[in-house]
Amino acid sequence: MADFYVQAGRALQDILARRGSIKAVTAKVGEGKDNARAAGNAKRILALVVNTLSFRSTLQTILTKVDVAAREPKWFGPGSPLNRTKGALQPPAPTLASCILLVLMHDLLFTSRGIQAAKAWPPRERLERHRSQLHAELVRIQLRMGKSHPEELRSGAEERRIAARIPRWCRVNTLRATPDMVVQQLTEQGWTLEETETISKESVFVQSRHVDHVFAFHPGATARLMQTELYKSGALILQDLASCFPAAVLDPLRDESVEVTAMDATSAPGNKTSHLSALMQGHGSRYATLVRMLSRAGCLAREHGNVHPKKLDFLSLAPAEQGAIQYMLLDPSCSGSGIVNRLDYLSGKDDEQDNVEEVDPVEKGSALATRLANLASLQEHMIRHAMTFPGLKRFTYSTCSIHEEENEAVRSKGAGI
Ligand SMILES: C[S@@+](CC[C@H](N)C(=O)[O-])C[C@H]1O[C@@H](n2cnc3c(N)ncnc32)[C@H](O)[C@@H]1O
Numbered sequence: 001m002a003d004f005y006v007q008a009g010r011a012l013q014d015i016l017a018r019r020g021s022i023k024a025v026t027a028k029v030g031e032g033k034d035n036a037r038a039a040g041n042a043k044r045i046l047a048l049v050v051n052t053l054s055f056r057s058t059l060q061t062i063l064t065k066v067d068v069a070a071r072e073p074k075w076f077g078p079g080s081p082l083n084r085t086k087g088a089l090q091p092p093a094p095t096l097a098s099c100i101l102l103v104l105m106h107d108l109l110f111t112s113r114g115i116q117a118a119k120a121w122p123p124r125e126r127l128e129r130h131r132s133q134l135h136a137e138l139v140r141i142q143l144r145m146g147k148s149h150p151e152e153l154r155s156g157a158e159e160r161r162i163a164a165r166i167p168r169w170c171r172v173n174t175l176r177a178t179p180d181m182v183v184q185q186l187t188e189q190g191w192t193l194e195e196t197e198t199i200s201k202e203s204v205f206v207q208s209r210h211v212d213h214v215f216a217f218h219p220g221a222t223a224r225l226m227q228t229e230l231y232k233s234g235a236l237i238l239q240d241l242a243s244c245f246p247a248a249v250l251d252p253l254r255d256e257s258v259e260v261t262a263m264d265a266t267s268a269p270g271n272k273t274s275h276l277s278a279l280m281q282g283h284g285s286r287y288a289t290l291v292r293m294l295s296r297a298g299c300l301a302r303e304h305g306n307v308h309p310k311k312l313d314f315l316s317l318a319p320a321e322q323g324a325i326q327y328m329l330l331d332p333s334c335s336g337s338g339i340v341n342r343l344d345y346l347s348g349k350d351d352e353q354d355n356v357e358e359v360d361p362v363e364k365g366s367a368l369a370t371r372l373a374n375l376a377s378l379q380e381h382m383i384r385h386a387m388t389f390p391g392l393k394r395f396t397y398s399t400c401s402i403h404e405e406e407n408e409a410v411r412s413k414g415a416g417i
Contacts, residue, residue, distance in 0.1 A: 002123075006096075006100060010088065015049065062141070069101065168238065186230070208241055249396050250395070262326065273307060294309060328392060331396075
């Protein structure tokens with residue numbers, strides 16, 4: 001179990017050093033030879049890391065009063081042997097010992113079971129020497145903030161309240177089923193399609209007014225939806241409404257009567273690719289990366305679909321050699337600032353299909369400005385590159401960002417409109 005806390009501390013260190021998203025980092029740390037065990041491990045690490053981050057500001061306030069690193073320098077100071085663990089990042093990243101301290105403090109102060117490592121493990125033993133003072137500080141913070149329970153100190157309460165009101169959007173994958181078939185099966189399972197603006201009950205769903213074959217469900221219905229055969233077979237794909245617009249707008253067959261070729265330039269993980277594939281009704285050829293998702297959605301050419309995935313750097317493609325490409329969906333890396341964060345990973349109802357790239361909700365100020373400038377420069381470069389494809393008739397540019405710098409500004413500079 002000591003190893004578990006070291007792995008969780010490593011994941012936390014990677015996240016704080018901004019080396020990846022929470023999901024990506026914890027999945028990587030949990031990796032091992034035994035897949036089932038690794039998956040279980042990754043889930044537990046994810047839960048501990050997410051919870052530690054939720055209480056991080058409280059934990060750090062406590063540490064300003066009870067400076068564990070100064071009191072126990074051998075295990076939590078800069079010279080700790082924990083900092084020499086294989087793979088530990090070096091400064092300017094926060095030390096591994098300080099990250100392990102946070103995850104241990106989380107379990108000590110916020111769980112009834114306490115730290116789940118051998119009593120003799122020195123970091124546990126050293127930290128627990130300060131247990132009563134740490135608890136006293138926690139109670140002081142609670143009183144100061146007028147909270148009756150430590151759980152109320154968790155940050156992000158407002159975000160969670162909002163998340164609980166956001167519908168769960170699903171797209172019918174017309175390569176697997178017709179919308180009528182989906183409605184019929186759902187109805188047989190106790191769901192009701194209503195013509196209403198508000199989804200009052202978990203069993204009610206409504207049709208999108210904007211994009212064909214897209215339905216909105218109650219946010220609390222996610223787990224039940226994921227149990228359905230429709231979801232498991234790839235006939236129903238969890239995909240936010242906003243993310244359904246690019247393929248719907250591009251719609252390569254809209255004014256074509258002959259076979260066409262389209263490219264999804266930055267396709268992984270593949271939601272928009274499979275949408276585009278479905279809109280092309282099995283015609284044409286195109287590129288994508290995420291074979292697994294495409295296979296599940298029935299899009300792969302080698303499995304009688306219409307997508308030829310290629311793992312390539314879009315920017316390294318020579319447009320002159322791609323004269324066949326007539327339509328292109330360009331959905332490049334972005335800040336992810338507009339992504340609806342349902343926090344499903346907190347409840348274990350993880351949605352592997354959300355096209356989350358990198359989401360950093362704490363990012364502010366000049367760090368954000370620099371990151372946006374870097375992203376905008378790459379995005380503009382991609383638009384310019386797309387526009388040199390000689391056969392291109394139409395392309396869409398989209399991001400999951402709410403920042404003008406990545407949207408209107410990039411479009412104006414890149415495409416000159
Ligand atoms: C926002 S995501 C795309 C999401 C995808 N359209 C979907 O709906 O599932 C951007 C993707 O572009 C990929 N990417 C970034 N630069 C690229 C490049 N030069 N060539 C190809 N893909 C790239 C990233 O790795 C990332 O997977």
